[in-house]
Amino acid sequence: MRSHYLKTVAVIASIAALAVPIAACGGSSDTSSGKTKIVMYSYYAEKVMKPVIEAFEKKNPDIEVSSSSSSGDTDYTNTLQTRISGNQTPDIFNLSGNNRVDVMTNGAAADITNENFVKEVQQNYLDDYSLNGKVFGVPISGWVGAIVYNKDLLKKAGYDSVPSDAQGFIELAKKLESQGITPYLENGQEMSGSFIATLGSYYAAQKIDDGDRAIYSGKSTFSKNWTPALEAWKQVYVDSGALPQEASGLTNDQVKQSFLNGETAMYRSGAWDIGDIKQAGINYGFAAYPAYSGGQPYVNGDPDPAFSISAKLSGEKKRAAEKFLSFLTSKEGVKLFTEGYGSVSISQNYESDPDEHIASIFKDYFFKNQYHWVSFEKGSNAMSAEVVAKQQGVLSGQISPANMTKDLDSKWKSVQ
Amino acid sequence: MNWATVWFLLPIMVVFTLLTAVPLFQSIYYSLTDFNGYSDDFNFIGLENYQKIFSEPQLLQSLGFTLVFAITTTVLITVLALPLAVTLNKVFWGRSLARSLFFFLGVPAQAILGLIWRQLFSPLKSGIFNRLLSLFSMPPVPWLSNDHWAQFCVIFVAIWMGVGWHATLYIAYLQAIPEDLYEQSLVDGANSHQQFLHITLPQLVPAIATSTFLIMSGNLKVYDLPYTLTGGGPGTSTTTVTQSIILRGVGQSQYGVGSALAVVFTFACLVLVLAQMGAANLVQRRFS
Numbered sequence: 052m053r054s055h056y057l058k059t060v061a062v063i064a065s066i067a068a069l070a071v072p073i074a075a076c077g078g079s080s081d082t083s084s085g086k087t088k089i090v091m092y093s094y095y096a097e098k099v100m101k102p103v104i105e106a107f108e109k110k111n112p113d114i115e116v117s118s119s120s121s122s123g124d125t126d127y128t129n130t131l132q133t134r135i136s137g138n139q140t141p142d143i144f145n146l147s148g149n150n151r152v153d154v155m156t157n158g159a160a161a162d163i164t165n166e167n168f169v170k171e172v173q174q175n176y177l178d179d180y181s182l183n184g185k186v187f188g189v190p191i192s193g194w195v196g197a198i199v200y201n202k203d204l205l206k207k208a209g210y211d212s213v214p215s216d217a218q219g220f221i222e223l224a225k226k227l228e229s230q231g232i233t234p235y236l237e238n239g240q241e242m243s244g245s246f247i248a249t250l251g252s253y254y255a256a257q258k259i260d261d262g263d264r265a266i267y268s269g270k271s272t273f274s275k276n277w278t279p280a281l282e283a284w285k286q287v288y289v290d291s292g293a294l295p296q297e298a299s300g301l302t303n304d305q306v307k308q309s310f311l312n313g314e315t316a317m318y319r320s321g322a323w324d325i326g327d328i329k330q331a332g333i334n335y336g337f338a339a340y341p342a343y344s345g346g347q348p349y350v351n352g353d354p355d356p357a358f359s360i361s362a363k364l365s366g367e368k369k370r371a372a373e374k375f376l377s378f379l380t381s382k383e384g385v386k387l388f389t390e391g392y393g394s395v396s397i398s399q400n401y402e403s404d405p406d407e408h409i410a411s412i413f414k415d416y417f418f419k420n421q422y423h424w425v426s427f428e429k430g431s432n433a434m435s436a437e438v439v440a441k442q443q444g445v446l447s448g449q450i451s452p453a454n455m456t457k458d459l460d461s462k463w464k465s466v467q
Numbered sequence: 468m469n470w471a472t473v474w475f476l477l478p479i480m481v482v483f484t485l486l487t488a489v490p491l492f493q494s495i496y497y498s499l500t501d502f503n504g505y506s507d508d509f510n511f512i513g514l515e516n517y518q519k520i521f522s523e524p525q526l527l528q529s530l531g532f533t534l535v536f537a538i539t540t541t542v543l544i545t546v547l548a549l550p551l552a553v554t555l556n557k558v559f560w561g562r563s564l565a566r567s568l569f570f571f572l573g574v575p576a577q578a579i580l581g582l583i584w585r586q587l588f589s590p591l592k593s594g595i596f597n598r599l600l601s602l603f604s605m606p607p608v609p610w611l612s613n614d615h616w617a618q619f620c621v622i623f624v625a626i627w628m629g630v631g632w633h634a635t636l637y638i639a640y641l642q643a644i645p646e647d648l649y650e651q652s653l654v655d656g657a658n659s660h661q662q663f664l665h666i667t668l669p670q671l672v673p674a675i676a677t678s679t680f681l682i683m684s685g686n687l688k689v690y691d692l693p694y695t696l697t698g699g700g701p702g703t704s705t706t707t708v709t710q711s712i713i714l715r716g717v718g719q720s721q722y723g724v725g726s727a728l729a730v731v732f733t734f735a736c737l738v739l740v741l742a743q744m745g746a747a748n749l750v751q752r753r754f755s
Contacts, residue, residue, distance in 0.1 A: 129717045136504040136722065153720050157505035233591075239612070240698045297590035299701045300611030305589055314593055432718030436699070443701040447613070465523075466719045 086115045087371045092134065092141035093120040094127050094356040099391040106387055107378045114371045116143075124149050125432050135159050140361045142372050146180055146188035147356035148426025149435070155180075160187040160359040166373060168380040171398045179426070180357045188357030189376065191385050192394035195409070195417050196244050196321045196351035202334040204232055204316040213317065213338035215348045217287045220341040224293035227316050235288065236306040237319040239299040239446075242425060242438050244319040246284040248340035248349040251423025253280035256346030266463070267428040273459040281445070281452035283343055289446055299443040319351075322393040325406050337409045339416055350412055352422030355394055430466030437462045491733065498727035503720045516727035526728065528703055529711040532618065536693075536707065537686040539622050541679050544629040548678070551630060552637030553667065566638070569631030577628070581695030584624045585611065588696075614704035617697045621705050625692060633678045640674035641667070676747030683743055687736045708732050 093100050097120055104116045121127040128150045134140060135154070146154055154160050163169055164186045169177065172189055180188035200213050208226040224234035237244050254262040265271040288294040298306070307324055309315040311331040320328075328335050339348035358379060360372045378384045385401040395403040395413050405413055416422055427434040441458055444450040450458075498516050502509040520526055555566050587595045588610035597607040611617050648666050657665070690709040693699060699706035712732070716725015
């Protein structure tokens with residue numbers, strides 16, 4: 052009898068022990084302190100958002116912002132989608148090039164067209180985050196990706212800077228290679244920045260307006276719009292030996308390390324690496340990617356992921372979320388954000404002061420719309436993965452540019 | 468009815484129902500729809516998603532690599548862990564340290580080990596293994612930038628991680644083999660080779676069945692290691708089925724197709740594991 056009693060107690064205790072953590076998983080999103088709590092899932096790291104949130108909460112003591120983030124486009128997009136599909140849409144989240152169309156067309160983001168904070172950003176930066184004349188996200192800063200070069204290594208090869216034409220770039224690469232230096236590297240796990248810049252330059256040279264959108268809308272194909280630029284890219288970067296095959300197995304950190312060690316003369320980067328480059332004592336400069344024949348040099352760039360409010364919000368929570376976005380787009384908010392993220396303001400409320408070496412890239416390319424980036428409007432992660440897989444094939448000589456674009460056309464059909 | 472048993476089983480049944488059975492039935496349900504992961508407005512489309520997955524070469528390729536990975540690691544881990552366990556079961560100086568070292572190889576998360584090995588296998592001349600090769604005047608190896616080398620690296624790291632852990636499992640079984648069996652065989656004039664073949668190995672059949680079951684079932688659903696070590700590349704040479712499920716379901720906003728792939732893969736694993744268990748039972752009966 053006593054044994055039976057003990058067993059029963061043990062079982063009840065076990066169930067209770069299990070039930071407590073399960074119960075802790077649920078619960079209300081509002082605090083008991085009477086504050087309105089809003090949940091933000093941020094594309095940007097905690098160190099970027101924390102100063103902004105702290106300043107906001109100081110000014111709005113009745114609102115508490117609970118923030119979490121993911122690193123990298125793919126992780127962020129996947130997690131956000133999973134949360135939306137599981138009815139756990141964050142109150143504030145980011146629209147990036149990779150998820151914007153899906154989120155907007157499926158009604159997950161609130162219409163913020165008439166909000167005052169949207170009016171501080173030029174319309175051309177809002178275009179990506181608009182649908183049928185309505186604005187669903189507000190970006191506040193922009194980024195550029197370009198060639199970072201080691202001035203000392205280039206000087207040894209007889210150059211002061213990176214040539215802006217393809218032939219000059221090929222000659223530079225060959226000289227560097229003959230000296231035992233890897234000419235150029237970029238992250239092999241992402242879409243090639245050098246190719247995307249070449250594509251932008253090609254579109255401009257051929258006066259193709261919105262070439263990527265023409266593909267997405269079905270008016271053109273990857274085979275038609277991408278193949279010439281891809282062939283030019285292969286000639287300049289792959290056939291010349293400027294970008295070695297090993298790049299396909301490298302991450303961004305490995306590429307950067309190779310540059311900081313002085314083994315590589317040029318790599319693709321942006322403001323995000325300047326601190327590390329300075330710390331390593333490298334004498335560096337930034338340059339645009341060589342132009343497509345008959346065109347202008349281009350860089351990678353785009354407005355940074357925009358901030359959006361969940362369409363499901365209402366009442367106090369919605370007002371709190373709007374207040375947060377108002378603060379974020381104010382002079383103080385943009386300043387704190389851009390300083391933390393190392394990007395440049397595209398808000399009329401604040402003018403950034405970027406690092407002197409990259410300032411000319413922003414001034415001469417970004418603000419003159421001489422930049423390009425590829426964001427697929429459907430199945431972005433799958434399309435990006437397909438591009439990466441195929442470009443690795445081109446880099447290793449396993450497939451031709453024409454076959455790559457043909458495969459991309461097939462993949463594009465499958466994601467529709 | 469033993470109520471204590473029922474009550475003790477209840478917590479795990481609740482966990483199993485919530486975290487395994489419900490998601491499985493949800494996946495079966497979604498696999499018959501065009502759910503895109505964003506909108507609740509979706510339609511029932513029958514078996515269309517299942518037709519799609521059997522006509523895509525990329526999905527079949529990821530299935531191929533997953534099977535190669537699971538079978539190769541199962542065979543090689545078993546072949547290496549058995550003699551290692553026998554060796555570590557002998558009495559020698561530093562035995563406890565050696566056992567701990569091998570066991571702890573597999574303790575860290577696969578994702579962390581993948582990131583560490585990624586640095587070691589850097590295909591650059593400055594990569595750690597390539598530097599070692601250069602000491603012997605050997606050219607650098609394109610570890611992670613060549614299809615076959617990348618597949619080799621993923622399988623190698625999985626074996627490296629698994630051998631110590633499974634050797635520990637075998638040691639536990641080895642210690643349960645009655646000593647008098649060996650003593651009697653010595654009286655009969657058996658040498659150590661014969662002892663291993665006719666006593667140790669048959670006694671270890673249940674352990675081998677358990678170990679191979681764990682390796683096979685774990686490695687069929689492998690995700691972290693290839694994802695962190697190679698990202699599934701170069702190309703799609705090291706892409707696994709689980710990566711394809713995520714890429715197709717979440718990445719392409721086609722939860723229906725992703726769910727169909729997951730359902731097919733679940734049942735394929737079930738068949739494979741049942742076949743393996745059946746084979747293990749036959750072997751066990753032969754030696755019992």
